[in-house]
Amino acid sequence: MKALVLSGGAGTRLRPITHTSAKQLVPVANKPVLFYGLEAIADAGITEVGVVVGDTADEIRKAVGDGSAFGLEVTYIRQDAPLGLAHAVRVAREFLGDDDFVMYLGDNFIVGGVTELVDSFRTERPDAHILLTPVLDPSAFGVAELDAEGRVSALVEKPEHPKSDLALVGVYLFTPAIHDAVLAIKPSWRGELEITHAIQWLIDEGRDVRSTTISGYWKDTGNVTDMLEVNRSVLETVVPDVLGTVDADSEIIGRVRIEKGARITGSRVVGPAIIGADAVITDSYVGPFTSISEGCHISDSEVEYTIILQNSALTGVRRVEASLIGRDVQVTPAPRNPSAHRFVLGDHSKVQISS
Structure with missing residues (x-):
């Protein structure tokens, strides 16, 4: 056959x-x-x-x-x-x-x-x-x-x-x-x-x-x-293992696999999750059902229920979830532009502005 x-x-x-x-x-x-x-x-x-x-x-x-x-x-x-x-x-x-x-x-x-x-x-x-x-x-x-x-x-x-x-x-x-x-x-x-x-x-x-x-x-x-x-379903069966390095200021919770050469510093990783070879996680939160491929860099960011492909980076990103991120991608915060409000308001107006 x-x-x-x-x-x-x-x-x-x-x-x-x-x-x-x-x-x-x-x-x-x-x-x-x-x-x-x-x-x-x-x-x-x-x-x-x-x-x-x-x-x-x-x-x-x-x-x-x-x-x-x-x-x-x-x-x-x-x-x-x-x-x-x-x-x-x-x-x-x-x-x-x-x-x-x-x-x-x-x-x-x-x-x-x-x-x-x-x-x-x-x-x-x-x-x-x-x-x-x-x-x-x-x-x-x-x-x-x-x-x-x-x-x-x-x-x-x-x-x-x-x-x-x-x-x-x-x-x-x-x-x-x-x-x-x-x-x-x-x-x-x-x-x-x-x-x-x-x-x-x-x-x-x-x-x-x-x-x-x-x-x-x-x-x-x-x-x-x-x-x-499908990623969520497979991660439910992941066998936890730490082949990379995790510093004393980091916390690994649940079923997490950390591949060889990966480094976790000052971060919290909650499984089920997998961190690929030579990935670097710094001052970040990696939540359940997340797959981070080899060579990725996650710094000062939060990510959950997401697939990140090879050699991509998240830097200073407050929250990423339910996402599929390709290879060699750079995700950073948008620059803060000066903003102003301009009004012509009639008598007895009441205005609420979110800062």
């Missing part, structure tokens, strides 16, 4: 971060989202992985390498334009051959991995197996409709009026039957070859399509709100 990991796409919902960085490499608890998926694939006993790349191919290649760091053998597959998930299966045809495979969206995050799902698929081998989860806004996802016996009866991509709240999670398992399906379908109104249409073709052809509704944690990390929520 092989794996196909999709790591193309522009990541428009994470702009401006993704103007200069692949969305799959934005870190959660100081580790790229993509790495969690690759580790889950390796844990499931799969070693041959095709990584579909687009405009950010060079950055993905640099981060993942040949896959040996994950116990994988990685083959890179170029998708010249983001023309849909089914199109990605088409361009990966040579790599996939006649093997079963799991398709994993590289910006998705699933707690608990996919080992149990892969083991079940290897044993039973339906033509396709999809994961579903209830969502509040199904119109933003591919949506599955189930019949009275709980079998998948229809799949609709981003329906205007959803008949179900069950969204497709970004993990799919297929036999080679999917190759006939992706060749049979036409582009949708979005100009993309939708994987939902390919799976619907299998259903219409009477093929065996199964589903599992997961109750565990899943997120599509395509926007800042979800990135911060």
